[in-house]
Amino acid sequence: MDNKVKVCLIGSGFVGKKHAAAYRNQSDAKLQVVCDTNEDSAKLVAEEYGFERVETNWYKAVVAEDVDLVCVCVPNNLHFEIVSEAIKHRKHISCEKPLGLNSSESEKLVLLAKEKGIVADCCYNIIRIPAITYAKKIISSGDLGKIVCFRGKYDNDRLADPNITFEWRMLKKNSIGGSLCDLAINILAVSQFLVGDIVSVCGMTDIIHLKRKDSNGNLIDVENDDIAQFICSYQNGAMGYISSNRVAPGSKQDMQFEIQFTKGAIRFSMERMNEIQIYKSGENGFSTVISDKQGWFCIGYEELKTLDAQVMLNNIKNKACPDTDFRFATKIDYVIESALESAIKRTWINVKSYSL
Numbered sequence: 001m002d003n004k005v006k007v008c009l010i011g012s013g014f015v016g017k018k019h020a021a022a023y024r025n026q027s028d029a030k031l032q033v034v035c036d037t038n039e040d041s042a043k044l045v046a047e048e049y050g051f052e053r054v055e056t057n058w059y060k061a062v063v064a065e066d067v068d069l070v071c072v073c074v075p076n077n078l079h080f081e082i083v084s085e086a087i088k089h090r091k092h093i094s095c096e097k098p099l100g101l102n103s104s105e106s107e108k109l110v111l112l113a114k115e116k117g118i119v120a121d122c123c124y125n126i127i128r129i130p131a132i133t134y135a136k137k138i139i140s141s142g143d144l145g146k147i148v149c150f151r152g153k154y155d156n157d158r159l160a161d162p163n164i165t166f167e168w169r170m171l172k173k174n175s176i177g178g179s180l181c182d183l184a185i186n187i188l189a190v191s192q193f194l195v196g197d198i199v200s201v202c203g204m205t206d207i208i209h210l211k212r213k214d215s216n217g218n219l220i221d222v223e224n225d226d227i228a229q230f231i232c233s234y235q236n237g238a239m240g241y242i243s244s245n246r247v248a249p250g251s252k253q254d255m256q257f258e259i260q261f262t263k264g265a266i267r268f269s270m271e272r273m274n275e276i277q278i279y280k281s282g283e284n285g286f287s288t289v290i291s292d293k294q295g296w297f298c299i300g301y302e303e304l305k306t307l308d309a310q311v312m313l314n315n316i317k318n319k320a321c322p323d324t325d326f327r328f329a330t331k332i333d334y335v336i337e338s339a340l341e342s343a344i345k346r347t348w349i350n351v352k353s354y355s356l
């Protein structure tokens with residue numbers, strides 16, 4: 001019992017509940033404390049998932065002696081302070097994406113995590129999709145040749161209705177980007193995992209619904225992009241195109257990518273998460289693969305979180321560095337910032353190269 005990793009969840013909103021479900025499914029984890037400034041929400045989550053206790057003050061929750069791992073599931077502008085304190089108190093971290101509000105916060109967290117030697121992960125759970133792990137294996141084998149082009153998009157219609165209530169993520173002080181930080185960020189994680197680092201971008205963004213009513217009926221200006229697109233070039237010479245739209249009528253979780261190689265191609269659509277399409281030169285069209293010899297199973301979004309939790313706990317046990325560590329997260333921040341700068345300046349921008 002005492003060997004279990006004791007989990008502290010900060011934030012009991014949409015994604016906090018997914019963390020609660022994911023760690024409840026792990027035999028080597030214990031749901032210790034859930035914290036939310038909305039006490040009713042924290043109490044409901046504690047009851048539903050079985051946390052030992054509830055807090056409303058994140059500092060008290062994070063520094064508690066009976067906590068080993070802190071899951072940070074609050075708005076982006078709060079990540080830095082909470083993660084910093086948690087690391088200072090030598091807690092392992094599973095922080096939702098994006099890591100900091102901006103890359104300068106993320107860079108500081110990279111250094112802090114390194115200094116304290118804890119396991120520090122940013123939840124780019126999208127790369128845990130078994131089909132994407134499988135794609136990585138195929139790419140690494142070299143069978144498809146050299147990567148020529150990556151094209152990825154992530155569209156949904158969650159905010160397509162202009163009457164949907166204003167949310168924290170629409171203001172710059174809470175999140176530097178809109179669809180870029182909600183949706184394209186996931187494509188960027190896949191692109192970084194499968195293709196490599198992006199070195200330059202040229203993009204555009206737009207806000208389709210300029211004002212939304214808050215829960216009191218006040219009209220608030222939306223500051224972050226509803227839609228974004230950019231072309232890019234990769235360090236390995238490949239070229240790319242990435243787009244995101246969170247006001248796309250009819251699109252649910254329409255995340256798709258295609259990678260073209262010199263000797264083949266890969267296609268993936270998240271709405272068909274358990275399939276991957278592969279083409280090898282000489283074959284008569286794409287083949288759809290739904291499992292490989294390792295025997296991965298059919299999954300959905302919640303199982304992705306469960307897989308992510310499993311990887312996190314294994315990393316803690318083995319004192320291993322996560323593949324989606326804070327450096328991985330910081331590189332993604334650099335690309336988002338460059339895409340935003342490019343959209344404002346209407347020109348190509350070189351992406352900061354990673355030097356930490």
Ligand SMILES: NC(=O)c1ccc[n+]([C@@H]2O[C@H](COP(=O)([O-])OP(=O)(O)OC[C@H]3O[C@@H](n4cnc5c(N)ncnc54)[C@H](O)[C@@H]3O)[C@@H](O)[C@H]2O)c1
Binds near residue numbers: 041124
């Ligand atoms: N990995 C993914 O698939 C994924 C999906 C959605 C959101 N996210 C990320 O997760 C984070 C949270 O997003 P969400 O959609 O769950 O938001 P949300 O608004 O649904 O939930 C945020 C919760 O944080 C609580 N909160 C706010 N300030 C707090 C404080 N000071 N202390 C404690 N609790 C506080 C709120 O009361 C709310 O319950 C964001 O960073 C977002 O980008 C990731």
